[in-house]
Amino acid sequence: MTDFLQLLLMGILVGGVYSQIAVGFVVIFKAGKTFNLAYGEMVMLGAYISWTAMDQWDLAKPVALLVTLVFAITLGLVVERLLLRRMTSAPIHTMIMLTLGLAGVLRGLVLVVWGPDPHAYPDIVPTGTVNLGDIMLPTNFIVSFFIAIAFVALLSLFFQYTKAGLSMRAASEDKVAAQSLGISVKRIYQLSWVTASIIAALGGILLAGISGVNLGLAFMGLMTLSVVILGGIDSILGALLAGILMGVATKMAEGYLERIESLKGIGEIFPMMLTLVVLLIRPHGLLGQKTVERV
Amino acid sequence: MQPSGYFSADYGKDMAVVRTRAQWFILIAFMLALIYFPFWAGAGGRSWEGVLSVSLAIDIGITLIAVLGLCIVSGLCGQINFGQPAFMSMGAYVSGILSTRWDLPFPLAIVSAGLLAAVFGLVFGLPALRLKGLYLVVATFAAMMIVPYVINHTKSLTGGSDGLRVPEASIAGFTFDSDIRKYFLVLFFAVLAVIVAKNISRSRVGRAFVGIRDNDIAAAATGVNIAHYKLLAFFIGCFFAGIAGSLWAHHVTFIHAEQFQIWDAIWMLGMLIIGGWGSVAGTVLGVVFLKGLGEFGTVLSPRIAEWAPSIPERVFAALTSQVAYGLAIIVFIMLAPHGLIYLWERFKVYYRLWPFSY
Amino acid sequence: MLKLDNIRVFYHEVILALRQVSLEVPDGSIIALLGSNGAGKSTALKAISGLLITEAGAVSEGSIHFDGHRIDRMEPVNIVRLGIIQVMEGRRIFQHLTVEDNLKIGAYVRNDRAQIKKDLDLTYEYFPVLKDLRRQTAGFLSGGEQQMMVIGRGLMSRPKLMLLDEPSLGLAPVLVKEIFDIIKRINAEEGTSILLVEQNAKIALSIAHHGYVMETGRVVLEGSADMLQNNEDVKEFYLGLSTAGETKSYRDLKHYRRRKRWMA
Ligand SMILES: Nc1ncnc2c1ncn2[C@@H]1O[C@H](COP(=O)(O)OP(=O)(O)OP(=O)(O)O)[C@@H](O)[C@H]1O
Numbered sequence: 001m002t003d004f005l006q007l008l009l010m011g012i013l014v015g016g017v018y019s020q021i022a023v024g025f026v027v028i029f030k031a032g033k034t035f036n037l038a039y040g041e042m043v044m045l046g047a048y049i050s051w052t053a054m055d056q057w058d059l060a061k062p063v064a065l066l067v068t069l070v071f072a073i074t075l076g077l078v079v080e081r082l083l084l085r086r087m088t089s090a091p092i093h094t095m096i097m098l099t100l101g102l103a104g105v106l107r108g109l110v111l112v113v114w115g116p117d118p119h120a121y122p123d124i125v126p127t128g129t130v131n132l133g134d135i136m137l138p139t140n141f142i143v144s145f146f147i148a149i150a151f152v153a154l155l156s157l158f159f160q161y162t163k164a165g166l167s168m169r170a171a172s173e174d175k176v177a178a179q180s181l182g183i184s185v186k187r188i189y190q191l192s193w194v195t196a197s198i199i200a201a202l203g204g205i206l207l208a209g210i211s212g213v214n215l216g217l218a219f220m221g222l223m224t225l226s227v228v229i230l231g232g233i234d235s236i237l238g239a240l241l242a243g244i245l246m247g248v249a250t251k252m253a254e255g256y257l258e259r260i261e262s263l264k265g266i267g268e269i270f271p272m273m274l275t276l277v278v279l280l281i282r283p284h285g286l287l288g289q290k291t292v293e294r295v
Numbered sequence: 296m297q298p299s300g301y302f303s304a305d306y307g308k309d310m311a312v313v314r315t316r317a318q319w320f321i322l323i324a325f326m327l328a329l330i331y332f333p334f335w336a337g338a339g340g341r342s343w344e345g346v347l348s349v350s351l352a353i354d355i356g357i358t359l360i361a362v363l364g365l366c367i368v369s370g371l372c373g374q375i376n377f378g379q380p381a382f383m384s385m386g387a388y389v390s391g392i393l394s395t396r397w398d399l400p401f402p403l404a405i406v407s408a409g410l411l412a413a414v415f416g417l418v419f420g421l422p423a424l425r426l427k428g429l430y431l432v433v434a435t436f437a438a439m440m441i442v443p444y445v446i447n448h449t450k451s452l453t454g455g456s457d458g459l460r461v462p463e464a465s466i467a468g469f470t471f472d473s474d475i476r477k478y479f480l481v482l483f484f485a486v487l488a489v490i491v492a493k494n495i496s497r498s499r500v501g502r503a504f505v506g507i508r509d510n511d512i513a514a515a516a517t518g519v520n521i522a523h524y525k526l527l528a529f530f531i532g533c534f535f536a537g538i539a540g541s542l543w544a545h546h547v548t549f550i551h552a553e554q555f556q557i558w559d560a561i562w563m564l565g566m567l568i569i570g571g572w573g574s575v576a577g578t579v580l581g582v583v584f585l586k587g588l589g590e591f592g593t594v595l596s597p598r599i600a601e602w603a604p605s606i607p608e609r610v611f612a613a614l615t616s617q618v619a620y621g622l623a624i625i626v627f628i629m630l631a632p633h634g635l636i637y638l639w640e641r642f643k644v645y646y647r648l649w650p651f652s653y
Numbered sequence: 654m655l656k657l658d659n660i661r662v663f664y665h666e667v668i669l670a671l672r673q674v675s676l677e678v679p680d681g682s683i684i685a686l687l688g689s690n691g692a693g694k695s696t697a698l699k700a701i702s703g704l705l706i707t708e709a710g711a712v713s714e715g716s717i718h719f720d721g722h723r724i725d726r727m728e729p730v731n732i733v734r735l736g737i738i739q740v741m742e743g744r745r746i747f748q749h750l751t752v753e754d755n756l757k758i759g760a761y762v763r764n765d766r767a768q769i770k771k772d773l774d775l776t777y778e779y780f781p782v783l784k785d786l787r788r789q790t791a792g793f794l795s796g797g798e799q800q801m802m803v804i805g806r807g808l809m810s811r812p813k814l815m816l817l818d819e820p821s822l823g824l825a826p827v828l829v830k831e832i833f834d835i836i837k838r839i840n841a842e843e844g845t846s847i848l849l850v851e852q853n854a855k856i857a858l859s860i861a862h863h864g865y866v867m868e869t870g871r872v873v874l875e876g877s878a879d880m881l882q883n884n885e886d887v888k889e890f891y892l893g894l895s896t897a898g899e900t901k902s903y904r905d906l907k908h909y910r911r912r913k914r915w916m917a
């Protein structure tokens with residue numbers, strides 16, 4: 001029982017970070033019906049940049065955070081401007097390949113600049129564990145979880161109540177009608193890419209705090225994709241739910257299934273399998289809209 | 296647009312692929328060149344810096360077969376399939392296992408490889424009946440995750456992570472054990488694959504595929520049985536992958552789950568896009584072009600490394616592999632979104648109309 | 654004041670949709686733009702609002718001026734800022750947003766919060782149904798309510814000129830009457846000029862001051878609303894009345910009307 005609770009809670013904590021990252025993917029999709037398969041690489045870049053700022057340049061943590069933020073914003077703007085602006089009405093395979101090409105470039109650049117070796121990430125929060133009876137939860141997991149969830153909550157407030165958020169939702173439904181009301185669709189795309197880029201960088205920081213800085217962070221792209229698809233590609237709530245579900249499922253698979261000798265390593269493919277099964281039952285994910293036909 | 300002076304007098308002529316005498320001539324010359332190529336390149340020293348090697352040609356041929364399959368599923372029928380290397384690995388393992396453990400002769404092994412991969416493709420094609428776009432991408436992605444896992448965890452059958460040794464192909468006592476022999480084996484299958492794919496694309500089935508790709512609701516309304524055709528597309532596409540996998544197994548004679556990477560899946564789709572989505576001739580162009588580019592990179596990189604030793608090796612590897620490939624795809628999509636074949640068609644029209652612009 | 658001067662519009666650089674169209678909307682007036690399907694009425698509105706670019710269309714000749722600005726090369730966003738709002742054909746609502754959010758989006762280009770709040774109340778005054786439905790998801794509204802909402806949404810930008818594209822589309826006659834009454838009130842009370850595209854010529858001319866009739870990309874007739882209402886051709890083709898109450902022989906039709914039959 002303790003085992004179970006331990007795995008469950010750890011799954012929820014990690015899942016919160018998955019959710020937070022996945023939300024960035026949803027934001028881009030909602031705004032322009034485009035998507036970004038280089039998203040995992042953007043997460044990874046966020047981690048590397050913040051690590052460099054803190055560990056290599058010895059900047060104070062808030063300053064390092066700021067540097068990362070500025071970098072993320074720039075990256076979002078550049079990518080949007082150079083690649084995606086002309087792609088909003090391109091067929092899906094073009095968009096897939098374009099962003100995969102970008103993924104290759106970004107991953108290659110990380111290799112060039114930082115090399116393949118993993119690095120330990122400086123502790124942003126005090127290390128240690130919180131003990132609930134026999135259950136031990138590392139504090140950095142807990143803090144990451146709460147930051148992630150707070151961020152998602154903030155973001156849904158943004159979409160619900162601010163003018164910018166509202167106009168993004170409007171533009172995602174009907175670009176032309178939005179334009180007829182004076183909303184600049186170009187602005188909306190920029191805004192969505194910048195938002196997503198910031199979310200990715202923050203996700204990178206949180207993840208690096210848990211698992212260190214390494215090339216494996218790009219694997220998050222795949223994880224994000226399965227989370228987003230599981231939740232429904234246009235639903236923030238879906239991403240939240242699916243992220244936590246995925247975290248729990250992965251931890252459970254690692255904890256229980258991998259005890260069986262012949263199932264070693266199943267934790268890695270479990271998210272995909274889960275998504276596949278859910279898709280067969282609900283072709284638009286848990287909470288996706290049926291009307292999103294374009295993709 | 297057709298060559299001037301050429302009129303389609305009957306349906307047969309209208310459907311003809313090769314229309315004029317000049318085209319026949321070019322085709323025959325091209326085939327002769329393909330036949331002569333290994334003797335020229337194999338003689339050694341003559342191929343430029345070893346780039347135009349026979350083994351590269353074999354590699355291109357095998358990849359071409361797999362990508363033609365992808366052209367049918369994704370290019371024609373619009374069902375984006377990220378699992379082609381997985382289906383290829385299925386074919387490789389089926390062929391390998393049948394010929395090592397059951398001593399099946401090569402012709403039987405390769406056909407079984409194609410069929411089993413095709414049946415397996417149906418299983419992953421089933422989600423396509425309900426899924427679209429990115430959702431389907433993820434479903435076929437799952438194949439890329441699950442297949443290597445299964446291969447690595449069925450050690451008694453597949454050799455697991457130790458890999459599997461596969462004998463060279465042999466037909467009636469004749470063994471394809473040299474590069475030149477393998478080249479002709481692969482050439483045979485590749486030409487066959489091109490002919491089959493071209494004919495599918497021009498047939499009623501091909502038109503149904505395109506109908507589904509362009510507007511499945513309208514296609515259904517005009518009486519196309521969507522489920523049937525989508526599954527058929529997966530069946531054919533994965534059959535091609537199985538054949539390619541089998542040839543691969545008997546070519547390299549050692550197979551391993553790691554040989555079939557997600558990166559290959561991306562790359563195959565890249566070949567389709569760069570060549571021309573949905574066009575058989577474009578597929579050929581795309582495969583040859585990208586494979587050539589990759590080979591060029593591998594040959595070139597040690598030279599540049601020699602020339603500029605201050606750049607660390609890892610930087611170099613990253614630059615020539617991922618960055619260069621990524622950039623190639625991006626640049627092509629931005630500059631020639633309809634693929635090389637489209638540029639070629641434009642050139643032909645331009646040539647035929649010159650000096651008038653239309 | 655809006656003035657279109659001999660404009661020519663192409664879609665995709667080859668499809669000629671408007672040739673030599675000139676029209677004027679004086680301040681504070683309601684102008685009706687009539688014509689059969691495909692005449693180019695919507696195209697004219699899109700040329701004014703700048704939305705042509707969303708359909709690969711462009712004004713290739715002539716000019717459009719509004720309040721001293723030349724607007725035929727402007728971005729839609731800036732045209733809205735100048736005070737022109739187009740209420741597009743076919744009720745383009747944001748269906749997943751609530752009614753109130755839809756209305757608020759209408760005020761996107763404005764920054765005067767207090768005044769926006771007042772205008773929201775004003776809009777609810779014009780369309781009381783919307784007030785009761787304001788928390789509803791817009792997609793669940795009836796066609797008539799949706800039409801009211803998009804007009805209200807346009808109003809929320811406090812436009813000087815509203816371009817209304819077929820507000821009566823698919824609505825029951827009672828509702829059409831109600832909506833046109835409101836349009837008339839908006840014009841009278843807010844001083845908003847209105848360029849009204851309609852298939853229902855009768856009701857359009859009943860509230861308009863002046864009107865234009867378009868055929869295949871040209872203006873073929875213009876005049877005061879009274880004059881148009883009494884014009885024989887308009888009566889026959891748009892009001893469904895024939896003068897003597899008897900069907901005329903096809904041979905009697907004037908030249909341009911015969912042409913019109915061919916083109917229509
Ligand atoms: N996006 C477009 N691309 C190409 N041609 C177009 C486009 N939109 C309209 N057209 C053409 O321009 C002409 C005028 O169309 P328009 O929509 O302005 O007509 P309309 O008068 O509004 O008709 P209706 O009363 O049916 O709405 C038509 O011949 C139409 O086919």
Ligand SMILES: [Mg+2]
Pocket residue numbers: 694695696742818
């Ligand atoms: Mg119209």
